[in-house]
Amino acid sequence: MIDPHALMKRYFQAFLGHLVPGFIHNINSPLQVLGFALEFVEQDLKEQSETEKVMERIDTAKNQARALSEMVKDMRTLERMGTAEEPVIVGDALRILERVLMCDLFCKHNVRLEVQIDPAVGTVQINGAFTVPAICELLRNSLTALQVVESRNLIIKAYAENEITCLEVTDTGCGLPEDIAPEDLFEPGVSAWPEGIRQTVGYGFPGMGLYCVKEILKADGCNIKLFGKDGFTTARIELPSGMAR
Known part of the structure; x- marks a missing residue:
């Protein structure tokens, strides 16, 4: 019997692991x-250089140390x-994902990434252990779909409607299959990636990702839909x- 929650934890760990080389x-x-x-600071001190010059070197070192600290902090926070079943602020989660995605070197160098957060929903709370891994799996799918196209756009949105x-993840990738209904892609074992994708990434797809996403979100009271329009x-x-607060 497939446990979608346990499998989603593995997918999330794989997502984090995929980011390590870029990190x-x-x-x-x-x-x-x-x-x-x-x-240089050491050399300046030996040569008894001017204090202003030494302080400039120290400021440079402090700025780089701060940059390192922020990158490590983002990875640890994500x-x-x-993994923690506690409330997470939508805006915080999406901004951290925006920065952490720069550890995916394909995304960093080849994809136009855009994050849009409606201020009205930016402070909405979500269950991190359910929603964050689901979003990461959707992002992984989008980055996979963008591998074989020239126009590479990835848009993450949070907004209110009725x-x-x-929360939306939109890409200009290879698109949805014409012979399979979008809702059927959430069934276990259903995979419709084109052969070009399989050859590019070098591995197959068991067809469990979207199934796990649907099941873990359903357990948290969320719905998920998949659709294509105008190349997106x-x-x-x-x-x-109840989460919209």
Whole structure:
């Protein structure tokens, strides 16, 4: 018997693990600058350089250390948000995801990422352990779909519609299959990725991701819909009215 909650935890761990190479890449530059700055400070002190020059070096080192601290903090916060069953602010979660996605080097260098948060719903609370891993899985799908197209746009939105708070992940990727209804893609074992995607990423798809997303969101009282229009594919999470506070 498939446990979608346990499987979603594995998907979330895989999402975080996928970001590690890019995270290492991103922290490498600040680490190098930090090291050079400290070496220069040491040299300046030996040469009894002007205090102003030494302070400039120290400021550079402090700024790079701060940048490193923020990157580590974002990764730790995302991991905590996605595992602790406690309220998470929508706006906080999406902004952290916006920054952490820069650890996906394909996204960082090839995708136009846009995050839109309606102030009216930015403070809405969600259950982090349910919703955050689901959003991450939808983002993983979008980044996969963008691998084989030239126009690569990824849009994350939070807004209200008819008193319902909606979270959307939209991409300009390979689109939905024409021979399978969107709702059927949430069934276990259903996978409709085109062969070009499979060849590009180098692995197959068991067809469990969207099923787990649907089940974990349903357990939290949320609905999810999948639709395509004008070259855009959108996954929309609709939060229960009790969360809109």
